[in-house]
Amino acid sequence: MDKIKYCNELLSRLETLAYHELSGMIHWKCEFVGVDFIRAKKIEGDNVDEIVQSCTKAMAEEGLVSDIKHKVGPDGVMLKLTVKDCVHQPKEAMTQAAGIGPYLCPIANMVLDQIHEQLNYTTSYLTKLGIDHDNKRCLVYMALYETGDKVGQVSDWLADDEDKEFLKSQFSQILAAEDRKK
Amino acid sequence: MKEFLDVLTSRKSIRRYKTDPIPDEMLDKILEAARWAPTGENYQPWRFIVVRDQETRNKIADLSRQGSGSRMTAWYCLGELQQRFEGIEDPEKRASVLEFMYSGRVSEFCKNAPVVIAVIGDLQVGSVDVPYDLCAAIENMTLQAHSMGLGSCWVHGPVASTRDAIRFKKILGIPTGMGDYKVISFLAVGIPLEQRKHPRPKLPLEDLVYWERFGNKERI
Numbered sequence: 500m501d502k503i504k505y506c507n508e509l510l511s512r513l514e515t516l517a518y519h520e521l522s523g524m525i526h527w528k529c530e531f532v533g534v535d536f537i538r539a540k541k542i543e544g545d546n547v548d549e550i551v552q553s554c555t556k557a558m559a560e561e562g563l564v565s566d567i568k569h570k571v572g573p574d575g576v577m578l579k580l581t582v583k584d585c586v587h588q589p590k591e592a593m594t595q596a597a598g599i600g601p602y603l604c605p606i607a608n609m610v611l612d613q614i615h616e617q618l619n620y621t622t623s624y625l626t627k628l629g630i631d632h633d634n635k636r637c638l639v640y641m642a643l644y645e646t647g648d649k650v651g652q653v654s655d656w657l658a659d660d661e662d663k664e665f666l667k668s669q670f671s672q673i674l675a676a677e678d679r680k681k
Numbered sequence: 682m683k684e685f686l687d688v689l690t691s692r693k694s695i696r697r698y699k700t701d702p703i704p705d706e707m708l709d710k711i712l713e714a715a716r717w718a719p720t721g722e723n724y725q726p727w728r729f730i731v732v733r734d735q736e737t738r739n740k741i742a743d744l745s746r747q748g749s750g751s752r753m754t755a756w757y758c759l760g761e762l763q764q765r766f767e768g769i770e771d772p773e774k775r776a777s778v779l780e781f782m783y784s785g786r787v788s789e790f791c792k793n794a795p796v797v798i799a800v801i802g803d804l805q806v807g808s809v810d811v812p813y814d815l816c817a818a819i820e821n822m823t824l825q826a827h828s829m830g831l832g833s834c835w836v837h838g839p840v841a842s843t844r845d846a847i848r849f850k851k852i853l854g855i856p857t858g859m860g861d862y863k864v865i866s867f868l869a870v871g872i873p874l875e876q877r878k879h880p881r882p883k884l885p886l887e888d889l890v891y892w893e894r895f896g897n898k899e900r901i
Contacts, residue, residue, distance in 0.1 A: 526753075527841040559806040577758065594894065615844070620847070622747050626755035642755035650750035651784035666759075674761050 503586050510603070511593035518599045526602045526672055531623070534612040536563075547571055547578060547643065549669045550617055554610050562586065564606060565576025576649055577656045580608055581637040588637060591630045600670025601628040607639045612645060621647050629662065629669040638662050638669075688828050693881070695832025696790040698871025702733075703796050707829055710800070714825035718817040721810030727818045728862070730799040730853050735792075735881065740793035740852045741799075741867065744839040750785020753839075759781045788838040794869035796823065797852055802863040815865045824869055830875035840864045 517525045540557040541603065542636045543552035548571065565584035571577065572650045587635040611623045622644045629638035644650050712729060720726070732738060756762040761777060769775040781787050791797045800819055802811035819835050826833040840846040846864050850857045855864065892901050 525842065528843055530843050622751045624751045626753045627759055640759065642751060642758070644747070644751055647747055650747050651754055651782055653754055653757045657760060671761055673756055673765055
């Protein structure tokens with residue numbers, strides 16, 4: 500039995516059912532999915548870079564991903580993950596086949612959870628998931644707010660982003676498909 | 682007495698309030714209206730926490746600001762919030778609206794509302810309709826408030842994310858177990874300070890109504 504396939508089928512069914520019930524609001528409700536795994540590991544770090552690296556090591560050792568590259572924005576608000584060979588990527592294709600954009604990323608949830616748990620950040624937000632099936636990678640864009648006054652600190656995250664064009668083909672939480680192409 | 686449809690069509694969300702307190706008899710009528718909302722199998726899972734304390738309202742307002750602002754800051758940084766508001770042609774007005782949104786100030790108005798009513802649902806009473814029942818109760822409250830000349834705004838922002846919902850529960854001493862209580866929203870209530878233009882554009886009925894079968898726009 501392919502246990503990963505079985506697990507992804509369950510997750511995708513739950514995702515489609517939850518989206519059907521709550522519409523886009525479900526994006527905001529899933530942040531604890533995946534955290535049990537990472538809380539059982541010994542994650543250590545004094546800053547975002549070290550937390551991401553420690554999480555990546557724990558996830559790669561257990562085979563959840565092969566690698567995660569990350570980039571923190573100059574103001575410390577943006578965190579971009581490029582996740583390679585995630586075991587959950589096949590579920591995204593299943594969910595997308597139902598016409599629903601990706602919204603639940605256990606990998607991102609784990610990283611954000613540890614930033615909250617270890618660094619005591621005020622809040623955070625998973626804002627964009629780009630799924631590159633051809634290259635077996637996922638692009639994850641998150642906002643990190645170390646303190647409340649970081650909320651509202653804006654910049655252009657995509658100014659020098661090599662994936663800017665690719666993202667235009669990806670689901671948005673607030674824009675309809677036609678608007679994303681503009 | 683106004684026609685009921687006049688009450689419905691003249692109601693709008695009010696986010697600016699006078700500092701005057703809400704008399705108890707008016708508040709009681711708002712809560713009474715909630716009590717009579719439709720509820721599956723008469724389970725009545727709703728519970729209401731009436732908050733007048735300024736310090737508590739400040740905490741809820743701060744959570745609201747961070748909740749809305751955290752999302753809108755991220756959408757702005759990806760360029761998506763700007764696209765949503767590209768219909769505003771005046772660049773200065775557009776920039777001002779966007780800043781109001783991504784700063785989160787759009788949602789922190791409850792600190793200036795004399796009353797905030799948190800609406801929660803008891804998940805242990807056996808009802809299978811808790812979220813729907815709660816929404817019906819909130820709608821009743823907004824209409825009752827409006828019919829008495831009060832303004833209100835139904836706000837989901839501070840409890841939108843699961844982490845924030847837990848924070849909200851802690852502020853008000855609500856049990857935080859996922860099987861205990863569902864926090865769906867709060868309702869800010871006060872005497873309106875603003876006279877917002879109304880109505881905002883609404884889709885015409887012919888765009889919304891089908892007859893007998895999905896997609897059939899011809900009245901039979």
